[in-house]
Amino acid sequence: MNEVMLEVKNVSKSFRLRENRIDSFKGSIAKLFSTAGAKEEGFQALKDVSFNLYKGEALGIIGKNGAGKSTLLRILSGINVPDEGEINFYGKAVSILDIGAGFHPELTGRENVYLSASLYKFTRQKTDEKFDEIVAFSGIGKFIDEPVKNYSSGMYLRLAFSIITCLDADIYLIDEVVNVGDANFQMKCKDRIEELMAAGKTLLIASHNMNEISVLCSRVLLMEQGKVLEVGTPDIIQKYMTLALPQFFGFKEGQFFNIRNLSESPFWQKKITIGDYGIKNYKVNAEGLSTSHGFTVFLEVGILESDVDAEIRLKFYDATGALIFTCTSHQKNIQGVNAIGKYLVEFNLPGNLFNARLYSVELRIGDSKNLAILFKADKFITIKMADDVIEEAERETYMHGLMKPMIQAVVTLLAR
Amino acid sequence: MEQTVYKTIRGGQQSVWAYLKEVAAARNLIVSFALRDLRVQYAQTYLGIFWSLVQPLTGLIIFNFFFQRVIHLSLNVPYAVFAFTGIMGWFYFTALVGQAGTSLMANQQVIKKIQFPRLVLPLSKALVGLVEFSISLVLLLLMLLFFRIGLSSKIIFLPLVVIANILTGLSVGIWLSALTIRFRDLHHFIPYLIGFGIWLTPVFYPSTMVPVSYKWIYYLHPVANVIALYRWIFIGLPVDFGQVACSLTTAFIVLMAGLVFFVRNEKFVSDYV
Numbered sequence: 001m002n003e004v005m006l007e008v009k010n011v012s013k014s015f016r017l018r019e020n021r022i023d024s025f026k027g028s029i030a031k032l033f034s035t036a037g038a039k040e041e042g043f044q045a046l047k048d049v050s051f052n053l054y055k056g057e058a059l060g061i062i063g064k065n066g067a068g069k070s071t072l073l074r075i076l077s078g079i080n081v082p083d084e085g086e087i088n089f090y091g092k093a094v095s096i097l098d099i100g101a102g103f104h105p106e107l108t109g110r111e112n113v114y115l116s117a118s119l120y121k122f123t124r125q126k127t128d129e130k131f132d133e134i135v136a137f138s139g140i141g142k143f144i145d146e147p148v149k150n151y152s153s154g155m156y157l158r159l160a161f162s163i164i165t166c167l168d169a170d171i172y173l174i175d176e177v178v179n180v181g182d183a184n185f186q187m188k189c190k191d192r193i194e195e196l197m198a199a200g201k202t203l204l205i206a207s208h209n210m211n212e213i214s215v216l217c218s219r220v221l222l223m224e225q226g227k228v229l230e231v232g233t234p235d236i237i238q239k240y241m242t243l244a245l246p247q248f249f250g251f252k253e254g255q256f257f258n259i260r261n262l263s264e265s266p267f268w269q270k271k272i273t274i275g276d277y278g279i280k281n282y283k284v285n286a287e288g289l290s291t292s293h294g295f296t297v298f299l300e301v302g303i304l305e306s307d308v309d310a311e312i313r314l315k316f317y318d319a320t321g322a323l324i325f326t327c328t329s330h331q332k333n334i335q336g337v338n339a340i341g342k343y344l345v346e347f348n349l350p351g352n353l354f355n356a357r358l359y360s361v362e363l364r365i366g367d368s369k370n371l372a373i374l375f376k377a378d379k380f381i382t383i384k385m386a387d388d389v390i391e392e393a394e395r396e397t398y399m400h401g402l403m404k405p406m407i408q409a410v411v412t413l414l415a416r
Numbered sequence: 417m418e419q420t421v422y423k424t425i426r427g428g429q430q431s432v433w434a435y436l437k438e439v440a441a442a443r444n445l446i447v448s449f450a451l452r453d454l455r456v457q458y459a460q461t462y463l464g465i466f467w468s469l470v471q472p473l474t475g476l477i478i479f480n481f482f483f484q485r486v487i488h489l490s491l492n493v494p495y496a497v498f499a500f501t502g503i504m505g506w507f508y509f510t511a512l513v514g515q516a517g518t519s520l521m522a523n524q525q526v527i528k529k530i531q532f533p534r535l536v537l538p539l540s541k542a543l544v545g546l547v548e549f550s551i552s553l554v555l556l557l558l559m560l561l562f563f564r565i566g567l568s569s570k571i572i573f574l575p576l577v578v579i580a581n582i583l584t585g586l587s588v589g590i591w592l593s594a595l596t597i598r599f600r601d602l603h604h605f606i607p608y609l610i611g612f613g614i615w616l617t618p619v620f621y622p623s624t625m626v627p628v629s630y631k632w633i634y635y636l637h638p639v640a641n642v643i644a645l646y647r648w649i650f651i652g653l654p655v656d657f658g659q660v661a662c663s664l665t666t667a668f669i670v671l672m673a674g675l676v677f678f679v680r681n682e683k684f685v686s687d688y689v
Contacts, residue, residue: 078425078531081683087425101529106456118448119530
């Protein structure tokens with residue numbers, strides 16, 4: 001674990017901005033005669049980035065769009081050259097910045113395998129050895145001698161991914177690729193990545209998908225504005241989320257939740273009114289709402305017309321926008337919101353349901369009688385949940401996942 | 417534990433020599449790209465690679481008609497053979513200028529995603545052109561047979577002349593490929609360069625038609641001399657070796673300067689695409 005595979009030392013890179021580029025003779029000549037300062041304004045994409053990648057580990061790179069993740073990978077791949085700094089590889093690296101980047105649609109699968117392999121600097125002999133394995137893993141079968149332009153996009157991706165992962169490298173640099181293709185393909189990709197890890201390969205993965213990173217990676221590197229903010233366990237993903245989405249969550253100073261002003265949202269149909277709303281019965285700890293304690297979301301709804309059967313729904317999302325669950329007021333044996341009048345709707349969310357994460361709640365009021373949407377507000381409520389911390393030493397271990405229900409484990413000693 | 421460094425990436429300049437070693441290591445990529453281009457260019461056509469003969473042949477028919485029926489140029493060798501030797505050399509040259517010159521632009525997608533020595537791209541075009549050239553060569557041999565012109569022992573110099581032809585094409589092609597990435601205007605300029613070039617080169621007319629006061633141009637005109645060498649080999653026309661040496665040296669210097677320029681600019685290529 002202590003053997004360094006990749007050493008990144010003080011790497012900086014800036015790009016010339018398009019308006020400053022000399023892309024034509026006209027611009028070039030204009031530049032010659034301009035008296036403006038010769039110094040070009042650049043955009044600094046990476047500032048003094050340093051880290052080590054150790055043998056057998058999977059390091060995840062996270063950060064907002066524009067934080068420098070892709071630039072870093074492009075530099076590690078040798079596509080862009082750093083302005084300053086040094087990178088040492090202690091093994092053969094392949095970078096997967098795009099699946100099927102070297103493919104040509106007119107060539108057959110077989111020809112593309114050889115072309116891609118030589119692009120990744122594998123010898124023909126090596127490719128010959130691995131060819132059957134590549135075809136087998138891709139599941140392309142007899143279509144290997146068809147031009148890839150006739151492939152389905154799934155076949156195309158499978159073949160491209162097979163080429164890269166079947167060829168033996170020591171270090172794999174992967175950028176977002178596992179997010180392409182259908183669910184089936186993504187599963188296969190992830191399985192393959194786990195196989196590579198099991199085989200002792202070293203991985204560097206940049207991704208927006210926090211869940212994926214926290215599942216696959218043992219360490220995470222957090223980037224912000226071209227700098228390495230922190231390297232550590234997947235716990236720091238939480239930090240990323242607060243960092244990435246401050247406007248999104250709009251917490252006020254010292255608060256761990258935000259309730260949107262619904263009067264700003266337009267009513268889709270003027271059949272209802274909304275009164276008081278918010279959350280109550282919550283417990284706050286040092287870092288957020290307590291995950292061990294429940295809370296109640298309440299909403300007062302007035303019905304103005306008699307032909308309405310209102311259904312109030314809450315949709316819970318995690319910070320990455322994945323829908324976790326929905327709850328509805330349309331339930332058997334409870335009061336319907338279906339006649340002129342004023343109603344109070346409450347949803348009691350239990351403790352030990354949410355994980356220590358950020359969540360957002362969407363409100364939707366539908367009319368089930370007329371199959372219409374009456375009102376809709378996304379990010380109706382945004383909340384930050386946090387585990388109770390008694391003492392630093394007793395800090396609960398971080399659990400992966402979108403939720404953290406309390407699941408009882410039963411362990412029985414059968415024999416000794 | 418001291419580990420061996422497999423590869424180092426560093427800012428700053430790379431030496432041309434180290435770069436050329438990297439290119440040599442990627443030689444199978446040159447072949448792969450060449451095969452790709454040949455396959456793609458003629459994919460799903462009935463004539464396939466023989467399409468590469470269509471352009472030189474139409475050129476030949478037009479020149480033949482013009483210089484035999486309209487102008488009545490008299491040479492002591494069959495005009496068709498004379499013109500075709502010129503066309504062969506010129507087309508290989510222009511294929512290199514045109515295709516090598518635009519090779520970086522044409523492969524931007526790959527350049528953005530995969531690292532490899534970019535010089536491989538223009539170099540692979542030399543191989544593509546060589547295949548097309550060989551097919552023309554077969555046609556030339558058939559023409560020689562038809563006109564009952566025997567092959568002289570000078571044929572052993574053919575490989576050297578072909579190499580000179582390649583180097584001449586690359587001397588321009590490598591410059592253009594590196595320049596077009598920064599100066600996109602050149603992309604539009606290349607067809608004109610080729611279009612004008614044929615008039616300044618004794619492809620379809622003999623250099624003896626050029627007034628003596630302009631002869632000095634040929635000292636700096638490597639393609640004209642490559643063509644003269646082809647004619648010397650196949651139809652025994654006299655050749656001025658002083659001119660050949662001078663012009664090929666020029667081409668070689670331009671090529672070397674082009675290589676240095678290419679290597680210096682290579683690291684910016686992916687910043688610009």
